[in-house]
Amino acid sequence: MRSAVNDLLGAYDKLIMDPVHGGIPLYRHEIRVIDHPLFQRLRNICQNDILSLVFPGATHSRFLHSIGVMHVGTRMFRSMIDAYLREKQLSEKTDLSLSQLDAIDYLAKTIRLGCLLHDSGHSSFSHQFTQARRIRELMSRADRFDDLWEGVDYRAYHRARPEELEHEHYSVRVAHEVLKDIDIAAAGLDARDVIGIMETTDVEPSDAFCRHAKTFWSFIAGDDAHSGALSKADIPQLVMDLLSSIVSGEIDADRADYMLRDGFHSSVTIGGFNLDHLLSNLRFGWDVAEPWLGLAITQKGLGALEDFVYSRHQMYRKVYAHKTALGFDWLLREAINEVLEDPDSFEWVDTCLSNMRYFAELTDNFFWEAFRKVARANPHSFSRCIVDRIKLNHLDTREDLNREQIADHSQWLAKELKLNPARVVTCSMRARFSNIQDNFNGIKVLVRDPIHRTRSLRQITEVSAFFSKFSDGTITHFYLQPKTTEPVLPG
Secondary structure, three states, X not given: OHHHHHHHOOOOOEEEEEOOOEEEEEOHHHHHHHHOHHHHHHHHOEOOOOHHHOOOOOOOEXXXXXXXXXXXXXXXXXXXXXXXXXXHOOOOOOOXXXXXXXXXXXXXXXXXXXXXXXXXXXXXXXXHHHHOHHHHHHHOOOOHHHHHOOOOOHHHXXXXXXXXXXXXXXXXXXXXXXXXXXXXXXXXXXXXXXXXXXXXXXXXXXHHHHHHHHHHHHHHHHHHHHOHHHHHOOHHHHHHHHHHHHHOOOOOHHHHHHHHHHHHHHOOOOOOOOHHHHHHOEEEEEXXXXXXXXXXXXXXXXXXXXHHHHHHHHHHHHHHOOHHHXXXXXXXXXXXXXXXXXXXXXXXXXXXXXXXXXHOOOXXXXXXXXXXXXXXXXXXXXXXXXXXXXXXXXXXXXXXXXXXXXXXXXXXXXHHOOOOHHHEEEEEEEEOOHHHOOOOOOEEEEEEOOOOOOEEEEOHHHHOOHHHHOOOEEEEEEEEOOHHHOOOOOO
């Protein structure tokens, strides 16, 4: 218990200096997680694949991003706790019992580790890796999942084998390995609870989590804790879902960090928003009728939330979907396919994707060296375009075209520009914002009644028209392949 009180008071064992957030405190068990080889590999994986070929400063790693997400997730949770205590003291004095302190500390540390490990399964070049054709074929091998979990019972985290593996499944596997190796139980935590708030998992929380969740819920909800539909609800699962929304939700620690970090390192201002103002207006929200437990935001905090959503929208349009950046993404995927044409490289990547003993060696560095090898052997390769920064020539940009319309427009461009249709290539990025609409239930607005001064929960779109402006969209760029990728035919 003394440890819980010390930790809640801000005691820590180490401080990491981060260019975005400043000093980030770490506990002893978190240092052991970070020092693990499977986490250290994230130092050698760029957060934004090869975005630095367009925005030279964007060389930051998944390593720092993961630590930043842990920091933001902690701030989110503690801000809501602090706000609750401040508001509670307006009407009556609040004294926290030792069991309440222990519950808050357990949940806070669970959030921290869930955030820290949420991206630990990313392979080389982050999202672009799994979009390469040859990698998708590798990831789709029928027995891949069983090989990955050989000798370990995966059913504690997955009730069924996934049909196709994504990086989130690898994050779960890495998290299990890391938490096992550092003996997380010695820190008073349970690996199931940490992994249970990560994506793709379906976990039965530990007895400790169930006990702490019920204590936390009674503390936060007060008289509402045992009323309405909530009286019969699975409180531990509701609390676990709440923690999951902090790690991966519509307004989560992951997005908050990568928007600030990517904007900072890309030297653009459009990714900025007032994190302090947003966090200071977050609250725990619940509805005894549904039942629902999740994030809520005060009405005066809607402006900060609008900035958050608009900044994300602009980052997708101006940075992530930048015409030159998406062109390099296309070249990168083709270069990865070239590397895997070599039997030795194919076999090694296959091994790394199947065995945690070797997964730590699958980093950007492996592929950069492979690109250089291919480029030396074949000056007309896609790998040479990556190594020598030979970009695709941009022809046109269109939005919200379906697959047939993209093909038709590509043919039209080739005809009008008198080009070989085979040399016209396309690259698309889809931005998803539909969850902000009426069907979004991850966050609601606390509206105060001007007469009785009571608060009620409302859907975001009932309070603000701003969010109805956003919907899913696709940006498609059309390019002309460089002539350097065309072999010179003998005369």
